[in-house]
Structure formats: structure tokens, C-alpha cells
Amino acid sequence: MSRRTVIAVDLDGTLAHYDKWPGEGIIGLPIPPMVDNVKRWLRLGYIVIIFTARATDDFEIRAIQEWLMDQDLPPLMVTREKLKIFDEIWDDRAIGVERNTGKITTGGVIALDATRNHQVPNV
Numbered sequence: 001m002s003r004r005t006v007i008a009v010d011l012d013g014t015l016a017h018y019d020k021w022p023g024e025g026i027i028g029l030p031i032p033p034m035v036d037n038v039k040r041w042l043r044l045g046y047i048v049i050i051f052t053a054r055a056t057d058d059f060e061i062r063a064i065q066e067w068l069m070d071q072d073l074p075p076l077m078v079t080r081e082k083l084k085i086f087d088e089i090w091d092d093r094a095i096g097v098e099r100n101t102g103k104i105t106t107g108g109v110i111a112l113d114a115t116r117n118h119q120v121p122n123v
Helices: 032-043 058-070
Strands: 006-009 047-051 088-090 109-113 116-119
Touching: 006 032, 032 047
Parallel strands: 006 047, 006 088
Antiparallel strands: 109 116
């Protein structure tokens, strides 16, 4: 029997709308395409873990799980640690890099600030 795929999904800016820190326990509106992705992954039998810097204490984790349930999602595992079991990480700030090569796999554009985009060539 093969191991189930584990997908880590960031909360703020990926699964929930985020502009600036709203305060503890306050989570933005859902981003429907990502909520739909999570629902589809769960139906397909994947394990989905919420991977967020917010997971600092029980209060925040409960708030996240309640938010998930409000979106008709189960109370998924929530962590702030990058776990070795992650097969994929979906995050609004990540740049994909091919393992052991340094080759960028997500388009090659890094936005370092709001005024400049820097092209990074694939090597």
C-alpha cells in the first residue's frame, strides 16, 4: 500500500484573503478556488495540513479550525512547522525549486517589493 499524498496549504493570502495583520483569531474571507481545491484533494483521499505562521497557540489553532468548518471543511491539522511528510506546499510567498538542482519551477518571477519585479532565469 502506498503512502497518501500530503499537501500543506498556507492560510493567509492562499486559503483566506489577507492584506495586513487583522489581529489574533481574525481570519479573512475565503478564497473560493483554493477552498475548492482543498475540498477536491480531501475527496481524492489526500491529507491536507494547514501550514501557517499563525499556529502559535491553542487559541489561534482553534480559530483556524473554526474558520475551516465555516467553509465546510473538516478541522484539519494546523502547524507552523515545515514537516518532512509534506509532498507539496501551496503558499502565496513560495517560489518552487526543483529538488537538488536549484532550478525554479514556478515561472521564474520573484516580486521583492510592490514596485519591482525581478526575472530570475532557470539555470
